[in-house]
Amino acid sequence: MKKLVVAIFVFIVVISCKSDDTPTEEVVTYPTPELLQNLSQLNLFKGDLKDLTPTDVVEVYDLQTPLFTDYSLKKRFIWIPEGQSMEYSDGGLPIFPDNTILAKTFYYNKNENDLTQGKIIIETRVLIKKAGIWEIGNYIWNEEQTDAIRDEAGITKTVNWVDANGTNQTVDYKVPDYATCVMCHNINGVRVPIGPKIRNLNKANQLQHFIDNGILTGINDLSAINKLPNWEDTSYTIDERARAYLDINCAHCHQPGGYYNLTFHNDSFEFRFETRFSDTHIFDKRDSMLTRIESNIEGYKMPFVGTSVKHTEGVSLLNDYLNSL
Numbered sequence: 001m002k003k004l005v006v007a008i009f010v011f012i013v014v015i016s017c018k019s020d021d022t023p024t025e026e027v028v029t030y031p032t033p034e035l036l037q038n039l040s041q042l043n044l045f046k047g048d049l050k051d052l053t054p055t056d057v058v059e060v061y062d063l064q065t066p067l068f069t070d071y072s073l074k075k076r077f078i079w080i081p082e083g084q085s086m087e088y089s090d091g092g093l094p095i096f097p098d099n100t101i102l103a104k105t106f107y108y109n110k111n112e113n114d115l116t117q118g119k120i121i122i123e124t125r126v127l128i129k130k131a132g133i134w135e136i137g138n139y140i141w142n143e144e145q146t147d148a149i150r151d152e153a154g155i156t157k158t159v160n161w162v163d164a165n166g167t168n169q170t171v172d173y174k175v176p177d178y179a180t181c182v183m184c185h186n187i188n189g190v191r192v193p194i195g196p197k198i199r200n201l202n203k204a205n206q207l208q209h210f211i212d213n214g215i216l217t218g219i220n221d222l223s224a225i226n227k228l229p230n231w232e233d234t235s236y237t238i239d240e241r242a243r244a245y246l247d248i249n250c251a252h253c254h255q256p257g258g259y260y261n262l263t264f265h266n267d268s269f270e271f272r273f274e275t276r277f278s279d280t281h282i283f284d285k286r287d288s289m290l291t292r293i294e295s296n297i298e299g300y301k302m303p304f305v306g307t308s309v310k311h312t313e314g315v316s317l318l319n320d321y322l323n324s325l
Helices: 002-021 178-184 206-212 238-249 259-263 286-294 312-324
Strands: 059-061 073-079 101-109 119-130 133-141 148-150 155-162 168-175
Touching (some): 101 155, 119 148, 133 178, 238 312, 286 312
Antiparallel strands (some): 059 073, 073 101, 119 133, 133 148
16 A cells, blocks of 8 residues: 555656646737727737737727717727837827737726726727728627627717716717728828827836837937826916817817818818917917817817717816917
């Protein structure tokens, strides 16, 4: 009996040693830079898709001042192909390598005071750079929240949630069609991202994180990089906050080569943050701006697309700013 016990012990030790000596290779799943039919096929997330947990090679990022979209919340993700990086050019968009994927998911918490109730995920917008050209795809989430299907037609979805004040809210959220996406992501006929400009990515230690992980190059001195003000941060002047708000919410259409200026051959507005105030025409057109940002009339209200409800806090800021001029 004693010999049997010793034999079993030796067998276990041998097996254990063999197991320890055999290295286990971690399997890395890389995203697929193609606008496939299902969001799940792009391999951006791991685990339960609705948890929006990125794979180990996908980065989460945030913006100093984000675009307003009917009070929806957003999670932003970027994948830079292995061995490549974004290249710093100036405070605007970095130079993205081919096959870069940018993804932004829009959702609401069912109850802002009880996050255990879960989310209502509406859509995920995807930009993929292929051969120097940004391809645009939109994915609408199913009711089961198990996947999102590529869609170019757009829909309107009624969403109900409870805000942080405990108030029941309802919005008829508009998922844009393909033409509307191109309308905003278009400068001089070239499709471009809107949010991830270097100055808008300059938040906390985010740029340093990108540099440390080898996906951002060309910056020698981070302290010299300008930062887009956070429009909600009252430590900035009202001028800085309002100009930042106009930059992210309006400048993609109202700049040279933007949809409005290009389509209507009208350079009456120039809302980019870096533009000199005298060249923006804000002062001359302030009465028109006040009327349009207060309006809910389709075809007249501003922003022209992308919202179905007025941004009360943003409109209040712009009102204060325009009336102070």
